[in-house]
Amino acid sequence: MMPDFKKRIDAFIELGKQLNRIALAGSPDQLSPAGQALFHEILESPHRNPWFTAENVKNAITGLSVMLEENKMRKWLKDYTIQDHPNPSKVAVVMAGNIPGVGFHDFMCVLVSGNHFLGKLSGQDNELPVKIASLLTEIEQGFSTMIxxxxxxxxxxxAVIATGSNNTSRYFEYYFGKYPHIIRRNRNSIAILDGYETPGEQEALSNDIFMFYGMGCRSVxxxxxxxxxxxELLLDSFSKWEHLKNHHKFYNNYEYQKAIFLVNRTNHLDTGFVLLKEDISLRSPLAVLHYYRYKSMADVQDFIVQQKENIQCVVARQGLQLKGAEKVNTGDAQNPGPSDYADGIDTLKFLLELNARK
Incomplete structure (x- = not known):
């Protein structure tokens, strides 16, 4: 039997607490059976996907635990009217696999709305979502018939929610266009500096850039x-991520891009693990970070307006005021809250409207 709304929310809040416990655990001994399985998945993930290092998976799980904090969950849901429907919808979610657990927010929205979740797993991330779902059903067994x-x-x-590249989005539009749908495409994130950033804010920015190897849509x-x-003033703050050069796939990308720059005599800065290039292109290759000098903040804001459909996050220090753009504070790009919807599309509203039409 489907758990009622209160039980669903309580279960997700408890899930957040247990995810935090697992991320901090030195051993699985004190964890539940599903918690132990997730703990072991952290260690085993790199063998299936070299980009999913234990550090990356732990960072992802910690981020989910922060998202599921009770005050954030209650604040998120207070503006919605959620009523259980006698005939819930089955919502297919085509999950991306660029970073660990990237489809969790869609998973949560489908279940919170009282609908049934059908997850199409990515070949790059086909175990972690299942282990997290098992932990949730261990907390609230009523979810077992909904997942x-x-x-x-x-x-x-x-209905369908699909996340992929610009190329796969055309495929999604063709196959899923006749269903109620949300289809997401490639996006990237930008940061805006004004020169008043503290060393701590500069270091926090490095997390926004390098966490998950810069492969997320929220990565700067x-x-x-x-x-x-x-x-060059930024380079010292990047040093905490110097260990990325020990990851052979990332370092191979760095060496490849460096060779191209040298052959083409492209001006760049070289940190030994990432290359900085002056370029206004929003999308940069792996192991390359673009920067661009602006003369006025109005120029930056014009760029944001022009690239609105391609930008996921705009990152800036807490005191910097921006017009016409929602800002994410430096260091928070990789820790979205429950109300931070990908591509600015209110997923929960979309799901609730499905049932309202029945």
Whole structure:
């Protein structure tokens, strides 16, 4: 039997507490059976996907635990009217696999709305979502009839949420266009500096850039710096991520991009693990960070307006005021709250409207 709304929310809040416990645990001995399975998954993930290092998976799990903190969950849901429907929808979610557990927010929204979840797993991340779901059903067994995962072609669903590249989005539009849908495409994030950042804020920015190897849509790929600001000032704050050069796949990308820059005589800064290039392109290759000098904040805001459909986050220090853009404080890009919807599309509202139409 489907748990009622209160039980669903309480279960997710408890899930957050247990995820935090697992991320901090030195051994699985004091964890529940599902918690132990997730603990072991942290250690085993790199063998299936070299990008999913134990550090990355722990960072992802910790981020989910922060998202699920009770005050954030209650604040998020207070503006919605959620009523259990006698005939809930089955919502297919085509999950991305660029960073660990990236489809969790869609998973949560489907279940919080009282609908049934059908997850199409990514080949890059086909164990972690299942282990997290098992932990949730251990907390609240009523979820067991509401959750289904598959590696096969999905069918028999009422609506779809799909996340992929610009190329796969065209495929999604073709196959899923006749269903109620949310289809997401490539996005990147930018940071805006004004020269008044503290050393602590600069170091926090490095997390926004390098966590998950810069492979997330919330990862900063382009930094705007004021005219006269020297990008070398940022290099010391990047040093905490120097260990990325020990990851062979990341370092291979670094060496490849460096070779291209040298052959083409492209001006760049080299930290030994990431290359900085002056370029206003929003999307930068792996192991490359773009920066661009602006003359006025109005120029930056014009860029944000022009690239609105391609930008996920705008990162800036807490005291910097921006017009026409929602800002994420430096260091928070990789820790979205429950109300931080990908591409600015209110997923929960979409799901609640499905049931309202029935």
């Amino acid at each position: 289904e995962f598959t590696d096969e072609r999905i069918s028999d669903f009422d 790929s382009l930094i705007f710096i004021p005219d006269g600001y020297e990008p």
